[in-house]
Amino acid sequence: MEKIGIIASPGIAIAKAFVYEKVEAVVIKKQINDIDAEVEKLKIAIKKSKKELEAIYEKAKIDLGEEDASIFQAHVLILNDPEFVDAMISEIRNSVVNAEFAVKSITDNFYTMFAAMEDPYFAARSADIRDVGTRVLNNVMGIENLDLSSFSENTIIIAKDLAPSDTAQMDKAHVVGFATNIGSRTSHTAIMARSLEIPAVLGLSDILETTKTGEMVIVDGIEGKVIVKPTEDELKAYTAKQVKYLDYVATLSQLKDLPAETTDGHRIEICGNIGSPNDLEGVHKNGGEGVGLYRTEFLYMNSDSMPDEEKQFEAYKKVIESFGERSVIIRTLDIGGDKKLPYLPLKEEMNPFLGFRAIRLCFREKEMFKTQLRAILRASVFGKARIMFPMISSVMEVRQAKAIVQECMAQLDAEGIVYDQNIEIGVMIEIPSAAITSDIIVKEVDFFSIGTNDLCQYTLAVDRMNQEVSYLYNPLNPAILRLVKMVIDASHTHPDKFTGMCGEMAGDPSATLILLGLGLDEFSMSASAIPQVKKMIRSVSFKQAQDIANTALKLETGEAVAEMVKTKISDLGIKIV
């Protein structure tokens, strides 16, 4: 049985399926006769839940580190909570009801109470309470708590979708692929798969319902197919395909130390996107020449309180030092929209993606912004740092942000602290108004970096997470190509200025030749995409790429552009997997 889905991460996986389906327990209220027996039943279930959680915590500590594992410690704490447990016992005793009903009603009460809190930190804790309640409930009812934390052999996870809480405790040594009902290239499951470098095919609509645990499954992250219960012939063919793919990956790795240069000597820069110093290894391993996007929001999101200047300085210094003379572009805090900080309460918004986020928020939280800028400036003496502002919609904001950088520089001067006086400042181009006025903005900056994910979302008015409309999300749409060209051309009116790209499009080999031909100077992408894009660039002349870009600009639809590029790539004899 074969199913077609969205490719989220490349490669071929062949292994047994583990169907990760969360069963919703049906709880019926019953009057009981033996109160003590019911209380005992509850106590046994709680004890069992505690044991499970402690085991998960110990394992997570080894696999993920103390910080990420602390969530499970919090779960144990909830189970140890006398108010929570006593409320369940009192419910059994006072209402003379069955244990499962008591667990459910008390969990629901606490859940509702926390979910209704205005503070987003507490509201988020409601999910922990529900997780713990569900675990106890399952143990009372004898439903197995599905657990991804320990497999004895290689396994492909089949699920509706995977949440961070699912993948946090996952056995990363044995999970070799994902296949899910829903999801897109930018969903959590996809990002997780790419960072683990395992194949994933998503958006398969009913893979969960049609697969059983233990059945053989093939995930083909090259063609976007999943085969359940393959035939002998299919198994043979895919085993061969897997070997071929691994060979291909091995040849790509030989490109590691070669420059990203066309056959006629046009040189571009190829860099990695990172979220923390932990990602540096991947960028170096894959031959990244620098960092084109350092997403500093993770430093804030993985912290219980606002990271101070020292903590930020240490992180930035580590990244900047590791690249020596090569550039590290640090994006200032991009929070808001779907990214929240537990210690910075923000109002719920009707349209968070059009709302109070990123640079807009930094202007109001000026001290927070200055702390970050000071940390970046101090770290800038250890290599070549560049500062980049996100969510710029007009030149006014660039001027305002630069004035704050000036303030920080003046303070550091007064304190006698050194920094790179010539540090370059640039902006993300991810709002159509900024792209259209890039000829104005360029006068204020040293570089642009095009953020294609948001630029597509805003230009095409498509929520890329919304399955109903995600088919409209196409970076090769003529509107996007024209904006990209406009931005590159604006930067090239100044000899020393340049345009980079740090969105998904930069790492998509089917877009590489067009971007190269349009004159993009720097490509920045997730580390695993670097070798393939480098290979594309090294396979053509700049002239050939320019011809392809010019042809693309004349086409009327994104689909026609995609078709044309596919033909050109095959005519040129370039193999992409």
Add this chain to the structure above:
Amino acid sequence: MVSQEVIVTNPTGLHGRPASILVTTASKFKSDIDIIKDGSHFNAKSIMSVMGSAVAQGYTIGIQADGVDEEQAVETLVTLIKNEFK
């Protein structure tokens, strides 16, 4: 019964890790321990009660203990809060 007032100065108040540390520490004592905020009592040994108190930075709260080790309990918790849970 012993009680003492203290100002919560750490930036996150009784959120996340500080709340966990407070509850874990309180649970080591035999006495009943309450946090008092604006006249309301919250069980210091209950993570949900402590979080439900929604104590933010800058609040003055009371720590009240009743039992065999009440003095030591109040002293330990007040010091913990004053040291910002470090």
